[in-house]
Amino acid sequence: MNARTEPAEAETEPDAPARPPLVRELLLVAGLFLVYKFGRQLATGHTAEAFGNARHVWHLERWLHLPGEGAVQSLLLHGDVLVHVANTYYATVHFPATAGFLVWLYLRRPVHYVWSRRVLAAVTGAALVLHLAFPLAPPRMLGATGLVDTARVYGPSVYGPPRTDSLSNQFAAMPSLHFGWALMVAIGLIAATRSRWRWLWLLHPLLTLLVIVGTANHYWLDVLVASALLGLALALIRVPRRARATAPPPGPPRWAREPRPAERRRLVGAGR
Numbered sequence: 111m112n113a114r115t116e117p118a119e120a121e122t123e124p125d126a127p128a129r130p131p132l133v134r135e136l137l138l139v140a141g142l143f144l145v146y147k148f149g150r151q152l153a154t155g156h157t158a159e160a161f162g163n164a165r166h167v168w169h170l171e172r173w174l175h176l177p178g179e180g181a182v183q184s185l186l187l188h189g190d191v192l193v194h195v196a197n198t199y200y201a202t203v204h205f206p207a208t209a210g211f212l213v214w215l216y217l218r219r220p221v222h223y224v225w226s227r228r229v230l231a232a233v234t235g236a237a238l239v240l241h242l243a244f245p246l247a248p249p250r251m252l253g254a255t256g257l258v259d260t261a262r263v264y265g266p267s268v269y270g271p272p273r274t275d276s277l278s279n280q281f282a283a284m285p286s287l288h289f290g291w292a293l294m295v296a297i298g299l300i301a302a303t304r305s306r307w308r309w310l311w312l313l314h315p316l317l318t319l320l321v322i323v324g325t326a327n328h329y330w331l332d333v334l335v336a337s338a339l340l341g342l343a344l345a346l347i348r349v350p351r352r353a354r355a356t357a358p359p360p361g362p363p364r365w366a367r368e369p370r371p372a373e374r375r376r377l378v379g380a381g382r
Contacts, residue, residue, distance in 0.1 A: 129220040139212070139227070146234055160245040160281035164252045167284070167329050176331075179249055182324040183257055190264060196321045197261045201268045204288050207314065211295045215302060221350040222302040226294065232343040233290050233336075240335070241282040248283040250326035257326040286328040290336035292318040297340075301349055 186193040208230070215223035250259040261267035269280055296311040322328040 129216065130224065132216075135216065135227075142231055142234065146238055156245040156281060157247075160247040161252065163244060164247040164249070164283075165254065167246060167331055168249070168252060168255060171330055179255065179323050179326065179329065180257055182320060183260070183326060185320075186260065186324040187258065193260050193264045193325075194266075196325055197264060197266055199317065199321050200261070200288070200325055200327065201266050203318075204291065207295055208291045211298060215298065219302040222298060225347060225350050226298040228347050229298075229340070229343045230291065230294055232347065233294065233339050234287065236339045236343075237282075237285050237287050237290065237336070240285060244284060245281040246283040246332075247281055248327050249329055251280070255326070260325045261327075283328055284332045285336035285339055286322055286332040287336065288322050288328070289315060289318050289333045290340050293337065293340055297344070 186196050212223065212227060212230075215226055249255045249257050250262075261269065292315040296315050299311045300308045319333060323330065323333070
């Protein structure tokens, strides 16, 4: 009797993680988002400091011989349709893609969900500290860059005039959470899935990189700092091992098991 019940018990996966309570997770994610939005608002009003830091970042990039952001923007400005698509991508993909990523992990890969949520929270918290300590005007506001504010000129735009925009802090360019979150979405999906096509998820941070730089919303250094913060978070928060389906343990070899009744009758009939 025990031999018959053991395989059925082995089909369950004892190491499978329990899915976190949904209400608790919704409250936690909403709380983190509200803290982040409130923290960004604390950084508003440092206009002179933000523009001074922007000039320092721009000159530092030239000293480091980083490629000019204008080279990427010139590709977008070849046609109104392309630049409009880039502005739309910037305005509409960031939050829905990250939310969809977390929802899918919560439903299908709970252990990877917990890991990804912790990494995103760590990166976002570190970014908030930098936003408070180092307010930075984006390149679209800095006349020395010669860049076009594509969202304002071609639309759509998610920002209003900085003095009257009460929903966002436009002086929080460094680090770029647009890129940091997009890169974590790709890394999380690559880690949580096994398809040979999963590496195509890297197209999301690549497109995000081209969009945020081409629309003059971020500097190259914003992207590098976001990547460094994400790398540090990934080094400190261990990636979970893939959940492996547990196969039933192999039974005894045929020669070692007791013959079944039908086999016993056949053997007796054969004169054994």
